[in-house]
Amino acid sequence: MKTSRWKMSLVGALAGGLLLGSQALALPEGVDTVEVMAASKDHPLQEIRSGWNYRSPETQSLQSDDFENPGFIWVEQGAELWETVEGTEGKACATCHGDAAESMAGVGAAMPKWNEKLGKPINLEQQINACRTERMGAEAWKWESNESLSMTTFVRNQSRGMAVEVQTDGPMAPWFEKGKELYYTRVGQLDMACANCHQDFYGQRIRADMLSQGQSNGFPTYRLKWQKIGSLHRRFKGCMKQVRATPYKVGSDEFLALELYVNWRGQGLPVETPAVRN
Amino acid sequence: MAKSKPRVKVPKKADKGEVIKIKTLISHKMESGQRKDKKGELIPRQIINHFSAKFNGETVFEVDIQPAISANPYMEFNMRAEESGEFEFIWVDDDGSIYTKKQPLEVS
Numbered sequence: 514m515k516t517s518r519w520k521m522s523l524v525g526a527l528a529g530g531l532l533l534g535s536q537a538l539a540l541p542e543g544v545d546t547v548e549v550m551a552a553s554k555d556h557p558l559q560e561i562r563s564g565w566n567y568r569s570p571e572t573q574s575l576q577s578d579d580f581e582n583p584g585f586i587w588v589e590q591g592a593e594l595w596e597t598v599e600g601t602e603g604k605a606c607a608t609c610h611g612d613a614a615e616s617m618a619g620v621g622a623a624m625p626k627w628n629e630k631l632g633k634p635i636n637l638e639q640q641i642n643a644c645r646t647e648r649m650g651a652e653a654w655k656w657e658s659n660e661s662l663s664m665t666t667f668v669r670n671q672s673r674g675m676a677v678e679v680q681t682d683g684p685m686a687p688w689f690e691k692g693k694e695l696y697y698t699r700v701g702q703l704d705m706a707c708a709n710c711h712q713d714f715y716g717q718r719i720r721a722d723m724l725s726q727g728q729s730n731g732f733p734t735y736r737l738k739w740q741k742i743g744s745l746h747r748r749f750k751g752c753m754k755q756v757r758a759t760p761y762k763v764g765s766d767e768f769l770a771l772e773l774y775v776n777w778r779g780q781g782l783p784v785e786t787p788a789v790r791n
Numbered sequence: 792m793a794k795s796k797p798r799v800k801v802p803k804k805a806d807k808g809e810v811i812k813i814k815t816l817i818s819h820k821m822e823s824g825q826r827k828d829k830k831g832e833l834i835p836r837q838i839i840n841h842f843s844a845k846f847n848g849e850t851v852f853e854v855d856i857q858p859a860i861s862a863n864p865y866m867e868f869n870m871r872a873e874e875s876g877e878f879e880f881i882w883v884d885d886d887g888s889i890y891t892k893k894q895p896l897e898v899s
């Protein structure tokens with residue numbers, strides 16, 4: 514373990530050097546850092562690194578230009594939906610929230626948030642649907658539908674460059690603990706926990722792929738493999754399938770708790786939505 | 792995905808003789824025709840099979856596209872700006888639809 518940590522930091526230093534050298538300007542557009550120090554000693558990671566660091570220069574360059582970034586197709590669709598009147602109340606998102614650039618700045622960086630009425634945390638996808646059903650009198654969007662993804666991406670994009678910060682105390686504490694437990698619980702036929710890859714071996718190869726820290730700051734993310742944008746919960750499902758476990762459902766309490774915990778692990782990283790990953 | 796929507800990025804102004812960069816992207820699923828659905832039946836091919844860019848009616852860039860190109864194809868090319876005029880970008884879909892976008896360029 515000791516040697517592997519040392520190797521890891523050497524690889525990190527080399528990658529860092531490359532970044533500083535030939536491609537100092539190749540940061541994601543709208544974001545000025547992709548690495549922060551952990552805020553407390555209790556944090557399981559010493560330095561918190563965005564998944565950006567682990568992708569190839571080709572993938573990075575797709576993200577560092579908003580025009581080339583295919584994720585912006587969904588941002589634009591979301592902007593259209595923002596103005597679209599739907600439901601029995603005759604309202605659009607813009608009717609109440611006005612200009613998203615102002616009203617939604619920072620919202621996506623602080624999800625999931627405690628919801629008093631539901632008595633549990635609520636994430637961005639769910640909050641959008643709550644608005645639709647309760648205030649607009651419209652139908653809830655299906656998870657992972659084009660509309661849900663577009664709006665989620667659009668709203669979170671308004672927080673781009675802002676630091677991820679989630680509440681973990683008070684009523685959120687049991688959810689945080691639940692998420693932490695899930696993160697460290699081995700599951701599936703391969704008997705692996707999230708931590709077995711994303712904490713123990715990030716920066717190293719798993720066959721042809723480079724393991725990241727499994728950070729959530731770029732979600733919803735345009736994945737080249739998916740050829741479209743996808744939600745964090747879809748990614749969670751993918752990871753669980755890969756270790757041959759039965760995935761929880763998107764929007765389930767389990768994934769909500771895990772989302773809260775994973776966001777906390779990336780506390781301080783800038784929101785990159787829509788990020789581009791492989 | 793809903794309807795395909797082209798995006799184009801061309802500088803508004805250029806100096807005479809300057810080499811300008813033109814970026815284009817269109818949202819499209821680019822179904823290769825080689826994948827199967829859940830029942831095991833082939834999903835019919837539907838891709839953008841041709842892209843061309845015209846400047847003042849003259850073709851300046853043209854490409855035949857094959858099924859191996861990813862979804863949401865991105866095309867970029869350079870052109871020497873000699874005169875003011877208008878670009879016309881044309882994407883041709885397998886289903887016969889044609890998506891176009893026009894963009895002016897001012898050369899001084």
